[in-house]
Amino acid sequence: xxxxxGIQIISFGILSVALIGAALGVVLFSNIVYSAFLLGxxxxxxxxxYLLLNADFVAAAQxxxxxxxxxxxxxxxxxxxxxxxxxxxxxxxxxxxGATALVSLGLFALLTTMVFSIPWEVSAVATQANGSIVTxxxxxxxxxxxPFELASVLLLMAMVGAIILARRDLLxxxxxxxxxxxxxxxxxxxxxxxxxxSLQGSARDR
Amino acid sequence: MNPGIDLQGSFIQILTxxxxxxxxxxxxxxxxxxxxxLAVATVGVLVGVWLExxxxxxxxxxxxxxxxxxxxxxxxxxxxxxxxxxxxxxPAQSDPILFTLGxxxxxxxxxxxxxxxxxxxxxxxxxxxxxxxxxxxxSSIQPIGLLMAGYSSNNKYSLLGGLRAxxxxxxxxxxxxxxxLAIAMMSNSLSTVDIVQQQSSYGILGWNIWRQPAGFVIxxxxxxxxxxxxxxxxxxxxxxxxxxxxxxxxxxxxxxxxVGSYVxxxxxxxxxxxxxxxxxxFPIPVETLAGWFGVSETAPWFQVLAGVLGIVMTLVKAYxxxxxxxxxxxxxxxxxxxQLLDLGWKFLLPVALVNLLLTAALKLAFPVAFGG
Numbered sequence: 001x002x003x004x005x006g007i008q009i010i011s012f013g014i015l016s017v018a019l020i021g022a023a024l025g026v027v028l029f030s031n032i033v034y035s036a037f038l039l040g041x042x043x044x045x046x047x048x049x050y051l052l053l054n055a056d057f058v059a060a061a062q063x064x065x066x067x068x069x070x071x072x073x074x075x076x077x078x079x080x081x082x083x084x085x086x087x088x089x090x091x092x093x094x095x096x097x098g099a100t101a102l103v104s105l106g107l108f109a110l111l112t113t114m115v116f117s118i119p120w121e122v123s124a125v126a127t128q129a130n131g132s133i134v135t136x137x138x139x140x141x142x143x144x145x146x147p148f149e150l151a152s153v154l155l156l157m158a159m160v161g162a163i164i165l166a167r168r169d170l171l172x173x174x175x176x177x178x179x180x181x182x183x184x185x186x187x188x189x190x191x192x193x194x195x196x197x198s199l200q201g202s203a204r205d206r
Numbered sequence: 207m208n209p210g211i212d213l214q215g216s217f218i219q220i221l222t223x224x225x226x227x228x229x230x231x232x233x234x235x236x237x238x239x240x241x242x243x244l245a246v247a248t249v250g251v252l253v254g255v256w257l258e259x260x261x262x263x264x265x266x267x268x269x270x271x272x273x274x275x276x277x278x279x280x281x282x283x284x285x286x287x288x289x290x291x292x293x294x295x296x297p298a299q300s301d302p303i304l305f306t307l308g309x310x311x312x313x314x315x316x317x318x319x320x321x322x323x324x325x326x327x328x329x330x331x332x333x334x335x336x337x338x339x340x341x342x343x344x345s346s347i348q349p350i351g352l353l354m355a356g357y358s359s360n361n362k363y364s365l366l367g368g369l370r371a372x373x374x375x376x377x378x379x380x381x382x383x384x385x386x387l388a389i390a391m392m393s394n395s396l397s398t399v400d401i402v403q404q405q406s407s408y409g410i411l412g413w414n415i416w417r418q419p420a421g422f423v424i425x426x427x428x429x430x431x432x433x434x435x436x437x438x439x440x441x442x443x444x445x446x447x448x449x450x451x452x453x454x455x456x457x458x459x460x461x462x463x464x465v466g467s468y469v470x471x472x473x474x475x476x477x478x479x480x481x482x483x484x485x486x487x488f489p490i491p492v493e494t495l496a497g498w499f500g501v502s503e504t505a506p507w508f509q510v511l512a513g514v515l516g517i518v519m520t521l522v523k524a525y526x527x528x529x530x531x532x533x534x535x536x537x538x539x540x541x542x543x544x545q546l547l548d549l550g551w552k553f554l555l556p557v558a559l560v561n562l563l564l565t566a567a568l569k570l571a572f573p574v575a576f577g578g
Contacts, residue, residue, distance in 0.1 A: 003233055033357060037304070040350050057336050060343040068346025068379070072372055075353050079369060133335055133396065 012052055019045035036078055040071045057133045212328050239331045243320045251468040255282035257525070258468075258532050265536040286461065294457035297360055304358035309455070309462035311351030315344040316469045323476050324398045326486050326516040337398045338390065341477065342383050345432060345470075349375040352451055355463075359454040367450020370440050370543060374431055377550040378438075382428035384558035385421040388565040389414060389481050392577040402485035404577055410489035415482045417576060420561045422482045424554055426527075429474040431550070434467065436535040440543055471531060472524065479523030486516030 022041035029035045043066040050059035090096075140148045214235055221231035256271075259281055263270025271278025296302050322337035324330035334340060349372035356368015390396050392414070393404035405412050415422050431438040442450035452463050479485060488495070492512045496503050541549065569576040 003229055033304075037350070037354060044347075056334065057339070060336050060340050064339075064343035064346050067350065068343065069376065072346075072349050072353070072376060075350065076369065076372065079353065079357060079365065 008052060011048065015045050015048045015052070019049070032078055033075075036071065036075050039074065040067050043067045043071060055132055057136060214328070243323075243331055244317065247317060247320050247469050247472065248465075250472040251465055252282040252286075253525075254468045254472055254528055255285060257528060258535075261529065261532045262536055265533065289458055289461035289464070292457040294459060295454075297454045300360040300454065301358035304354045305454075306459065308351050308355030308358060308451075309459045309466070311354060312348055313462045313466040313469070315347045316466050316473060319344050319473055322398050323473065324402060324480065324485060325520050326513050327399065329486075329513065329517065330399070333397055333399050336396050338386050338396045338401070338477075338481075341473075342379065342386065346375070346379060355455070356451040359451070361454050363447045363449075364451050364453050367442060367447045367453070370447075371434065371451060374434070374438065374440060374546060374550075377547055378428040378431040378554070381424050381550065381554035381558040382432065384555070384562055385418075385425040385428070386481065388418055388421045388558075388562050391562070391565055391569060392417065394577060398480050398485070402480060402487065405484045406487050406491065409487070409491045409494070410484070413482065413484040413487075418482065418561070418565070420557060421565075422478075424558050424561065425481065426478060427549075427554065429478065430531060430534070431546070433471045433474055433531075435471060435531050437538040437541050438546060439540060440546060471528060475524040475527035475531070476520065478527050479520060483523045485523075486520045488515055488519055 019042060022038045022045060025038040026035045026042060029038065043062060046066075047059040047062040050056075050062060217235050217238075218228065218231045221234060222228050226234075256279060259278065260270045271281035274280040274284050296305055319341045321331045322334060322341055324333075352371040352375070353368045356364045356366070356371070359365070389401060393401045395401065395404075401414075405414055434440075434442065440450075442452055447453075452460060455463060492515065493503060496508060501508050565576065
């Protein structure tokens with residue numbers, strides 16, 4: 001075993017522990033903000049795994065999209081929603097938990113049998129270190145052209161939809177005139193003020 | 207194109223000549239460039255802080271730091287010492303783990319991005335195939351650290367500052383990436399070395415700034431916004447938010463934010479010079495200069511001289527942009543948050559898209575000039 005292989009094995013161990021630990025934390029923490037931050041850790045560890053598999057472009061894309069966009073969006077949603085509702089213990093919560101455990105175990109068993117039943121053929125051809133991006137591009141414009149184009153059409157539809165939703169002036173006015181809307185905003189009840197210190201305290205005491 | 211100096215090759219050669227096995231020699235070499243880069247980034251921060259003090263003083267017709275070393279050159283070191291010895295306070299009812307982790311997550315990706323900054327043909331840590339993309343991906347981790355710092359401080363201003371920082375960061379990443387994409391399209395590569403080499407043939411006339419003027423302006427505006435420099439320093443707008451997400455920080459944790467912001471500014475300036483101003487290239491190609499003086503390109507002393515010239519050119523170009531950024535800070539008023547988001551989404555994004563399309567069209571029409 002030379003230096004490179006040793007480093008690969010050690011990083012694989014560290015990454016696996018980090019990945020599984022962070023994933024467990026996402027599920028088991030009762031504080032939703034911790035879960036959201038740990039989700040970022042899961043995504044980063046996944047990117048590390050991709051790096052170990054010589055997929056540098058996929059790793060960078062994983063960090064950019066999942067950590068930089070998706071996870072930040074989740075955090076935004078959590079921090080902007082100002083819902084101060086105390087967590088109420090639900091009756092018969094064990095049914096839901098049991099069902100979840102059952103489904104998860106079933107999925108785990110399925111994936112394990114799949115992993116062991118497939119004869120994994122490791123190709124003997126050495127992958128070129130910097131060429132993954134070129135290879136991906138070639139596949140996109142030859143045998144994976146249709147899925148690629150379909151995905152881009154889907155994204156375009158989402159973008160057009162977002163623009164329509166954001167530009168309210170494009171939507172036909174249904175009921176309220178501007179003056180009515182202003183009236184509505186003025187009538188919004190003001191939130192009762194509380195001492196500053198209670199903001200986090202109540203969130204953590206939960 | 208001659209190979210230039212290969213420091214790694216010669217270092218390993220020397221060690222193997224001394225009787226050390228090749229693998230071990232390579233292992234000894236590996237940490238050296240990384241440590242060197244850390245040192246370069248830190249010294250860059252010190253110089254940046256000093257410049258900031260001196261130039262802002264000049265802009266306000268003051269003298270600035272004067273007694274701490276000649277021309278006040280030790281002022282940033284005194285700042286750093288003060289931050290190190292200051293008491294490190296964690297506010298009551300804050301979240302100590304996230305409070306500590308926030309600044310680290312802000313600083314780490316910036317230092318990691320120095321991996322791809324080239325100072326010469328072989329004078330960089332790694333020549334990755336996805337270098338510029340890696341930088342964009344790493345810089346997208348920063349908002350998480352900012353949100354973490356803002357949330358864990360147990361302070362409304364901090365939370366608002368963190369949210370603003372994240373919103374600003376994600377909205378300006380898109381024009382930034384689109385303007386970089388136009389460059390990548392022209393040089394057929396994402397590697398910083400390839401991008402510089404593609405600009406290297408005609409001296410100053412071949413630099414990307416002449417082919418991508420709109421992209422250059424978009425990139426610079428977006429980079430300023432990513433660094434949270436004025437006119438885009440909304441996350442820490444003193445008059446509105448005290449100091450944004452940094453409000454509750456003191457001592458070295460604040461120091462990390464401070465260092466991170468200057469390292470980020472330096473990194474952006476270096477990358478502007480790499481992407482648009484030909485990186486380490488002299489305005490007249492070094493090969494042409496050698497031809498004029500009748501010097502062989504492969505002479506060792508000429509190689510060393512060219513390498514030094516490359517480093518000096520990169521730094522000169524980068525500090526030119528640092529200077530512009532500092533001058534902007536004292537000349538331009540801060541934009542409002544709605545103006546900031548309007549500028550990002552309604553102006554820069556469409557312009558960057560048009561710029562990308564134009565670049566693609568020009569590349570098809572004039573493959574000679576636009577790297578066909």
